[in-house]
Amino acid sequence: MLLPRHTRRRLSALRAGGQYAGGDAVQPTEQAPPAGSPADTVIAPNPTMPPGLVVEHSRGSYLSIRLMPADIGQWAEQLAVDLFEELVQNEAFAVEARHEVAFLDIETTGLSSTPLFLVGVLHVGADGPHFHQLLARDYAEEAATLAAALEMLAEAKILVSFNGRAFDVPFLRDRSRYHRMEWTVQPQQHLDILWVARRQRDLPVPDHRLVTLESYLCGRRRGGDIPGELIPAAYHRFVDTGATDEMALILQHNQIDLLTTAELAACWQGEVLPCPEGQGERP
Numbered sequence: 001m002l003l004p005r006h007t008r009r010r011l012s013a014l015r016a017g018g019q020y021a022g023g024d025a026v027q028p029t030e031q032a033p034p035a036g037s038p039a040d041t042v043i044a045p046n047p048t049m050p051p052g053l054v055v056e057h058s059r060g061s062y063l064s065i066r067l068m069p070a071d072i073g074q075w076a077e078q079l080a081v082d083l084f085e086e087l088v089q090n091e092a093f094a095v096e097a098r099h100e101v102a103f104l105d106i107e108t109t110g111l112s113s114t115p116l117f118l119v120g121v122l123h124v125g126a127d128g129p130h131f132h133q134l135l136a137r138d139y140a141e142e143a144a145t146l147a148a149a150l151e152m153l154a155e156a157k158i159l160v161s162f163n164g165r166a167f168d169v170p171f172l173r174d175r176s177r178y179h180r181m182e183w184t185v186q187p188q189q190h191l192d193i194l195w196v197a198r199r200q201r202d203l204p205v206p207d208h209r210l211v212t213l214e215s216y217l218c219g220r221r222r223g224g225d226i227p228g229e230l231i232p233a234a235y236h237r238f239v240d241t242g243a244t245d246e247m248a249l250i251l252q253h254n255q256i257d258l259l260t261t262a263e264l265a266a267c268w269q270g271e272v273l274p275c276p277e278g279q280g281e282r283p
Contacts, residue, residue, distance in 0.1 A: 040215075041075050045224030046252045049244040052135065059179075060144035065133040065251065072131075072255050075220070079259060083266055084129045099123055102156035102187075103265070105257045106168050107250060109232045115142045116175055117235050119149035120254040122262055129262075131255055135247075138239050143179045150176060154184040162210050162261045163194040193264045200268070214260045217267060226253050 052065040069080040103122035109115050117136040122129060132152065136145040149172070153159070161168050169185070176183050197208045205216050214220050226234060226249040234246040 041220045042223045043073065043075065043220060043225075043256065045222075045249055047245040047248050049248045050251060052133075055144075055148065057144040057148055059147040060141055062141045062145040062148060063135040063137055064148075065131070065135060067131040067133075067255070069129060069131075069259070072252075072259070076255075076259055079263065080129050083263060084124055099152065099155040100157040102153055102159055103258050103262050104153070104159060104161045104164055104168055105254055105261065106171060107231055107235070107254055108171060109235060112171070112174070114232075115139055116146065116171060117142065118250065118254060119145060119172075120258055121149075121152060122258040124262070131258065133251060133254060135251070142175070143181075146172070146175055146179060147181060150181060150184055154186070156185070157188045159185075159187040159190045160261060160265050161190070161192055162257065162264075163192065165190060165192040165195060191265060193261050193268070196268050197264070210257060210260055213264060214256075218260060218263055220256075220260070222253075222256060224249070225256070226250060228253075 050065050050067060050071065052063040054061055055064045069076040101124045103124070105120045106116055107118035107120070109117060115136070117139075119134045121132045121134075123132065134145045134149050134152075136142045153172075159169075169190070172185070173183055194208060194210075197203070197213060203216075205212055211222065211225075214222075226246065231250055231253070234250060237243065238247045
């Protein structure tokens with residue numbers, strides 16, 4: 001599979017323990033990722049809330065947001081051109097319908113036993129990739145958001161996530177129990193990129209956080225991104241005030257997480273194939 005040139009160069013340089021061909025020094029593991037070089041793509045923060053459609057569900061209402069990579073930015077559109085045609089042609093990801101491959105990332109108000117408010121899915125199919133984000137605009141909309149997400153994910157034959165085996169999927173399952181919903185998400189394969197990344201013993205990275213792998217391997221840095229630990233408080237403020245600037249940043253954070261997960265999945269798919277769902281739940 002032909003990966004984007006900068007990804008292949010970075011991966012080769014990291015494994016060799018040398019210098020990245022674009023001019024970035026590969027830092028020792030105790031130092032921060034390279035920053036500020038011409039080879040880096042810095043993603044500007046977007047404080048504008050994307051348009052969405054209020055959907056009425058039997059469980060209530062929620063906001064449905066659908067976007068194409070071009071709506072995220074030029075870098076995302078180019079990544080889709082370079083990457084996704086090759087991704088769906090690979091035997092491990094060969095499907096007939098777009099919803100059969102789902103890249104998943106959720107945003108919650110805590111680590112456990114608290115409401116979730118955003119389910120982000122990146123679908124990949126013959127007609128190209130698109131984002132579908134389901135947002136609970138207040139706490140009462142969690143049930144509808146969750147129910148709609150479970151219906152969508154029930155179509156997935158392949159699920160791809162970053163730490164989804166240990167967090168996203170168990171969290172969704174727990175909230176479905178809380179709301180007395182049937183668990184219908186049964187993919188044939190679940191590829192957890194964190195699980196895969198931790199088995200790449202020759203990568204001299206300081207940690208395996210998604211933003212670290214994104215910087216070292218994908219050559220992207222996030223400017224003005226909202227840190228994950230601040231997201232729950234930002235959501236509470238959104239519910240209290242209705243101000244959308246922080247919520248727009250959360251949506252962008254979720255979109256970038258999904259795209260980076262997809263790029264890393266393509267980067268390592270030839271080395272580690274997806275595992276059957278239910279195996280290796282913790283990375």
